[in-house]
Amino acid sequence: MVTMEDISIVLGVSINTVSKALNNKPDVSPKTRQKVLETAKKMGYVPNSLAKSLVTRSTGTIGIIVPSVRISIYTELVEAIMERAAKMNYSTFLAISVGEVGNEAAAIENLYQKRVDGMIVVPVDRHPAYHSSFRVFNLPLLYVLSDTDYDDSYFVGVNLRDCARLVTEHLYESGCRRIALLCSTCTGMKTDIETGFVETLREHGVEDPLQHVFQPSLSQMPQDAGFEVAQILDPCIDSYDGVVLEHEFLYFGLHELLDQHALSCPGDLLVAACAGCGRGRSLTSINIDPQQIGYDALSMLMDLIHYRNNVAEKKVVTAPKLTIRKSSRRPG
Amino acid sequence: MVTMEDISIVLGVSINTVSKALNNKPDVSPKTRQKVLETAKKMGYVPNSLAKSLVTRSTGTIGIIVPSVRISIYTELVEAIMERAAKMNYSTFLAISVGEVGNEAAAIENLYQKRVDGMIVVPVDRHPAYHSSFRVFNLPLLYVLSDTDYDDSYFVGVNLRDCARLVTEHLYESGCRRIALLCSTCTGMKTDIETGFVETLREHGVEDPLQHVFQPSLSQMPQDAGFEVAQILDPCIDSYDGVVLEHEFLYFGLHELLDQHALSCPGDLLVAACAGCGRGRSLTSINIDPQQIGYDALSMLMDLIHYRNNVAEKKVVTAPKLTIRKSSRRPG
DNA sequence: GTGAAAGCGCTAACAG
DNA sequence: CTGTTAGCGCTTTCAC
Numbered sequence: 001m002v003t004m005e006d007i008s009i010v011l012g013v014s015i016n017t018v019s020k021a022l023n024n025k026p027d028v029s030p031k032t033r034q035k036v037l038e039t040a041k042k043m044g045y046v047p048n049s050l051a052k053s054l055v056t057r058s059t060g061t062i063g064i065i066v067p068s069v070r071i072s073i074y075t076e077l078v079e080a081i082m083e084r085a086a087k088m089n090y091s092t093f094l095a096i097s098v099g100e101v102g103n104e105a106a107a108i109e110n111l112y113q114k115r116v117d118g119m120i121v122v123p124v125d126r127h128p129a130y131h132s133s134f135r136v137f138n139l140p141l142l143y144v145l146s147d148t149d150y151d152d153s154y155f156v157g158v159n160l161r162d163c164a165r166l167v168t169e170h171l172y173e174s175g176c177r178r179i180a181l182l183c184s185t186c187t188g189m190k191t192d193i194e195t196g197f198v199e200t201l202r203e204h205g206v207e208d209p210l211q212h213v214f215q216p217s218l219s220q221m222p223q224d225a226g227f228e229v230a231q232i233l234d235p236c237i238d239s240y241d242g243v244v245l246e247h248e249f250l251y252f253g254l255h256e257l258l259d260q261h262a263l264s265c266p267g268d269l270l271v272a273a274c275a276g277c278g279r280g281r282s283l284t285s286i287n288i289d290p291q292q293i294g295y296d297a298l299s300m301l302m303d304l305i306h307y308r309n310n311v312a313e314k315k316v317v318t319a320p321k322l323t324i325r326k327s328s329r330r331p332g
Numbered sequence: 333m334v335t336m337e338d339i340s341i342v343l344g345v346s347i348n349t350v351s352k353a354l355n356n357k358p359d360v361s362p363k364t365r366q367k368v369l370e371t372a373k374k375m376g377y378v379p380n381s382l383a384k385s386l387v388t389r390s391t392g393t394i395g396i397i398v399p400s401v402r403i404s405i406y407t408e409l410v411e412a413i414m415e416r417a418a419k420m421n422y423s424t425f426l427a428i429s430v431g432e433v434g435n436e437a438a439a440i441e442n443l444y445q446k447r448v449d450g451m452i453v454v455p456v457d458r459h460p461a462y463h464s465s466f467r468v469f470n471l472p473l474l475y476v477l478s479d480t481d482y483d484d485s486y487f488v489g490v491n492l493r494d495c496a497r498l499v500t501e502h503l504y505e506s507g508c509r510r511i512a513l514l515c516s517t518c519t520g521m522k523t524d525i526e527t528g529f530v531e532t533l534r535e536h537g538v539e540d541p542l543q544h545v546f547q548p549s550l551s552q553m554p555q556d557a558g559f560e561v562a563q564i565l566d567p568c569i570d571s572y573d574g575v576v577l578e579h580e581f582l583y584f585g586l587h588e589l590l591d592q593h594a595l596s597c598p599g600d601l602l603v604a605a606c607a608g609c610g611r612g613r614s615l616t617s618i619n620i621d622p623q624q625i626g627y628d629a630l631s632m633l634m635d636l637i638h639y640r641n642n643v644a645e646k647k648v649v650t651a652p653k654l655t656i657r658k659s660s661r662r663p664g
Numbered sequence: 665g666t667g668a669a670a671g672c673g674c675t676a677a678c679a680g
Numbered sequence: 681c682t683g684t685t686a687g688c689g690c691t692t693t694c695a696c
Contacts, residue, residue: 001469001470001673003672003673003674004673004674005673005674013682013683014682014683014684015673015674015683016674016675016676016682016683016684017681017682017683019674019675019676020675020681020682023675026681027681027682028681028682029681029682032681032682044465044468046441046444046445046469047445047673047674048386048445048447048672048673048674049445049446049447049674050382050385050386050391050446050447050672050673050674051386051672051673051674051675051688052673052674052675053382053674053688054380054382054383054386054672054673054674054675054688054689054690055673055674055675055676055687055688056674056675056676056688057688059382061425061446068411069401069407069410069411069414070407070408070411075401075402075407076402078401078426079400079401079402079428082401082426082427082428083428083430086427086428086435086439091425091427091442091443091446092425092426092427093393093423093424093425093426094410094414094424094425094426095414095418095423095424096411096414096415096418098415103418107418109378110423111423112378113378113379113380113381114381114382114393114423115380115381115382133376136376137333137378333689335688335689335690336689336690337689337690345666345667346666346667346668347667347689347690348666348667348668348690348691348692349665349666349667351690351691351692352665352666352691355691358665359665359666360665360666361665361666364665364666379689379690380688380689380690381690382688382689382690383672383688383689383690383691384689384690384691385672385690386671386672386673386674386688386689386690386691387671387672387689387690387691387692388672388690388691389672
């Protein structure tokens with residue numbers, strides 16, 4: 001491996017003249033710089049950013065932690081963030097929490113060891129244990145999509161509780177009286193959505209709302225979770241006339257179940273999802289724009305990294321917007 | 333930030349006793365180790381892996397470069413690799429090439445500066461310029477999914493040219509005589525697939541096979557590319573009785589086009605895709621298992637990292653397997 | 665068992 | 681403009 005020292009020896013200059021030349025610092029004569037640049041290229045020099053970061057205390061990397069990249073919301077979020085970060089010459093560590101707090105915490109610790117300049121995380125629950133340590137690390141941390149209970153935290157996303165309220169209320173208004181909630185457990189969105197759902201049911205006089213919440217026994221992708229939850233729902237599907245989905249992907253399982261029971265979706269049962277990108281589907285859902293959230297999150301993180309605590313607002317929360325589609329429109 | 337030195341001062345021991353204790357090295361008395369561990373935790377010590385890596389010359393990170401994470405093959409590939417890598421205590425830098433050689437090369441350079449222990453890349457074309465530099469870097473590099481022209485390269489994936497041949501031949505066997513190929517340009521799979529397609533057409537006596545290849549003017553996601561390509565195909569769709577898709581996602585656009593022309597898919601026109609995971613669709617396609625490829629790739633990379641050039645085989649290429657579904661089955 | 669010293673590759677003062 | 685010195689936080693000899 002060729003180092004700055006190697007170059008300095010070849011050229012008979014000091015090692016830090018090389019450093020200055022290579023880093024476009026002033027205080028170096030044009031011809032020296034020229035020569036350094038040339039021989040560096042000729043010798044195949046590639047800077048060692050470990051060494052550089054060690055002294056500058058900045059690595060030019062950020063960390064992103066999401067429950068999965070196979071769920072479209074997260075996929076798009078990640079790609080949006082990465083695309084912009086790359087343009088700003090930041091590299092990104094990606095980590096997958098699989099919706100488990102343990103993995104999330106481990107990833108956090110790991111990324112801190114790597115001395116990332118900042119982190120964007122989709123938190124799995126509302127009170128991550130590591131939260132407080134970030135102040136002592138003095139490391140910018142940004143929660144995204146679903147917020148935590150800490151009000152000293154930075155956040156970009158939506159209020160999932162409100163999403164659930166809006167969606168559930170919509171089903172009531174559309175005439176549903178017996179509504180179920182289907183959840184997955186690995187998206188980190190369950191808690192808030194359940195809360196909003198339960199509240200709304202209670203406001204409508206339902207006694208024990210929690211019994212209408214269905215979730216898989218194990219942590220699985222929403223696509224798969226949908227099928228398991230459908231099985232749990234199977235014995236009592238007839239007693240419901242409305243279904244709220246935590247995530248649009250859960251629909252795959254439900255759809256199959258409805259088929260088996262010869263139930264039609266907008267006919268016998270209305271369905272609406274709390275979170276979805278809603279591309280090319282006929283499912284009523286809250287429209288979440290992961291790309292926009294990603295962009296906002298990244299620019300906020302960059303502010304945090306560069307100006308520390310001088311950011312305008314700590315929380316950027318988009319108002320939920322319901323897009324009504326076929327799945328919740330009473331035919332006729 | 334608390335360092336080993338801080339701990340050593342508090343405990344009145346030498347700094348490298350702390351190092352040994354923290355790293356489970358022998359040559360340290362049980363009680364010293366115990367005390368070090370305790371105070372380290374109490375003081376909130378988190379090792380600085382930059383410093384460690386600088387001396388050990390190993391970072392515990394790998395880099396992955398894919399054209400996009402919004403294309404299911406790559407999504408699953410990435411998630412599979414990351415999941416396993418995390419279990420082996422490797423962190424992963426992810427980079428997106430958007431199917432452009434420039435981005436790919438930039439990402440490579442960047443990751444080398446970060447001194448990753450190895451890289452897995454889905455190459456955008458068959459002769460990446462950076463290839464030769466890897467030997468001088470002595471950095472394990474593994475191409476995945478589609479191979480390059482270098483036979484000193486390590487590779488895990490399929491032979492996309494064979495895939496294209498198999499698919500095209502299948503359409504001929506099913507009775508098609510005028511076959512078109514629809515490509516996207518950002519997946520890094522175009523070249524090989526085009527080659528296989530063109531060869532097969534030529535073998536069947538087609539004079540100028542290239543004129544039956546359709547691709548978008550710009551680099552876009554296959555989903556979107558499908559719509560643009562469909563437009564290009566629009567004037568002459570009637571003259572085809574078979575369509576080969578580079579990627580199953582291109583079907584979205586084609587489907588719309590067929591609708592507009594009141595053409596039915598297995599009826600008037602047969603369709604088959606060269607690459608797809610084929611989940612829940614009725615599209616004939618080569619079944620690629622990105623998860624398996626990811627696993628194989630990672631374990632090969634680990635071998636390269638740990639045992640350098642002593643890996644059993646340089647190329648692991650899975651034979652393409654065609655799954656025939658509704659889209660290419662003549663009705664009746 | 666433990667400590668002192670050297671050094672990984674680089675940047676950041678400061679002198680000259 | 682250029683060179684010298686002193687680290688960044690850690691591991692690695694090698695004495696004791």
